[in-house]
Amino acid sequence: MTTVLISGASVAGPALAYWLQRYGYEPTVVERAPAPRPGGYAVDFRGASMTVLERMGVLPAIRERATEMGAMSYVDESGKVVATTSPEAFSGELEILRGDLVEILYDLTRDTTEYLFDDSITALTQDDEGVEVVFESGTTRRFDLVVGADGLHSNVRRIAFGPESSYLHDLGYYASVCTVENHLGLDHTGQILNVPGKTVGMYSARNNTEAKALFYFASSDLTYDRRNVPEQKAIVEEQFKDLGWEVPTLLDGLRTAPDFYFDSISQIKLDSCSRGRIALCGDAGYCASPLSGMGTSLAIVGAYVLAGELHAAGGDHTRAFAEYDVRMKGFVDACQQQAVDGARWFVPATKWFTRVRNLSYRLMPYLPWRNLIRDMSLKVGNAIDLPTYEDPRPRPAVRRP
Numbered sequence: 001m002t003t004v005l006i007s008g009a010s011v012a013g014p015a016l017a018y019w020l021q022r023y024g025y026e027p028t029v030v031e032r033a034p035a036p037r038p039g040g041y042a043v044d045f046r047g048a049s050m051t052v053l054e055r056m057g058v059l060p061a062i063r064e065r066a067t068e069m070g071a072m073s074y075v076d077e078s079g080k081v082v083a084t085t086s087p088e089a090f091s092g093e094l095e096i097l098r099g100d101l102v103e104i105l106y107d108l109t110r111d112t113t114e115y116l117f118d119d120s121i122t123a124l125t126q127d128d129e130g131v132e133v134v135f136e137s138g139t140t141r142r143f144d145l146v147v148g149a150d151g152l153h154s155n156v157r158r159i160a161f162g163p164e165s166s167y168l169h170d171l172g173y174y175a176s177v178c179t180v181e182n183h184l185g186l187d188h189t190g191q192i193l194n195v196p197g198k199t200v201g202m203y204s205a206r207n208n209t210e211a212k213a214l215f216y217f218a219s220s221d222l223t224y225d226r227r228n229v230p231e232q233k234a235i236v237e238e239q240f241k242d243l244g245w246e247v248p249t250l251l252d253g254l255r256t257a258p259d260f261y262f263d264s265i266s267q268i269k270l271d272s273c274s275r276g277r278i279a280l281c282g283d284a285g286y287c288a289s290p291l292s293g294m295g296t297s298l299a300i301v302g303a304y305v306l307a308g309e310l311h312a313a314g315g316d317h318t319r320a321f322a323e324y325d326v327r328m329k330g331f332v333d334a335c336q337q338q339a340v341d342g343a344r345w346f347v348p349a350t351k352w353f354t355r356v357r358n359l360s361y362r363l364m365p366y367l368p369w370r371n372l373i374r375d376m377s378l379k380v381g382n383a384i385d386l387p388t389y390e391d392p393r394p395r396p397a398v399r400r401p
Helices: 012-022 048-056 059-064 087-091 098-109 155-161 229-240 247-255 295-312 317-346 351-366 372-381
Strands: 003-007 026-031 042-045 072-075 081-085 094-097 114-117 121-126 131-135 140-143 145-148 168-180 190-195 198-205 210-218 260-268 278-280
Touching (some): 003 012, 003 140, 012 098, 012 295, 042 048, 042 087, 042 295, 048 059, 059 094, 059 098, 081 087, 087 094, 155 278, 168 229, 168 317, 198 229, 229 247, 229 260, 278 317, 317 372
Parallel strands (some): 003 026, 026 114, 072 190, 145 278
Antiparallel strands (some): 121 131, 131 140, 168 260, 190 198, 198 210
């Protein structure tokens, strides 16, 4: 049985493990965190990813925990609503909190996949027969294949492909998301304030029992420690400290938030997502950035295609990885371009463009092209010819530790 080590237990990693086990492979997932990561912002699905979720059998479970968000409102610093967007503009066809999705995928695979939590890869040495892996815990094991599904700052990519600076392309923005109190009593909706180069807001979560605060701002490259949360919170506070509306309350919530995310808005661009027996999946290989609204869809579809191509190639990883690159390229390009196009709408650079954007949203329901945003997003979400790989013969699932 072919063994595959997957680095990362967020979305792409468990999704890939599901398909690999189904096709007769033996997956192992290593994750730096001590357990599946809770919390996080809302993620959504469009187009081809919905088909993959249906084929995985998890669509009903995700629908049960969907956010069911309605329209989002843009406000000025006095709190007056100046524009409203359709639900699809932010929530896609189906939206769920990232932590809930991670839990669903982990529950789907925990009995048939070996999970190594609180560990990480420190070295990879490959030859014609496999890959020798050295773990941070000090153990050494050998696998037939290794896949990095470990996010924008992929450890596997750094080790096997070279420095992150060679592949990371900043879009000129930073983003932060955390959980705060729903002090506005938002009911399956959210409010957003724009000032030139900055976007701040909140939206309700978990049936309105809490809220997610979001902070986006344009900036040149910042120097900070990615593991120093207090330093990152100080950066966000400095950027937004002088704004009105509910911003002071959101910053108060940020200081004591139980979860916190901060990172650059960046994309990963590679000529190929493989080096020998080592491949990349999800953000590690082709991050489109949160501004694309397609990161989770890319991860789910990418995992399906990567496993499916290995199955179709009869385990010939060289052929499978090449086909994986070809099938994903157009989809990746469309998702990454959507992030570039969407950035100027979500984080307007000037007051003039903010007014034009708001006027467009107000007029949209009355225009013949009122479904333009939805249709454009669906076009991107379906920008891949999704194969139907031959199903394996039914066999009992093999329980793993």
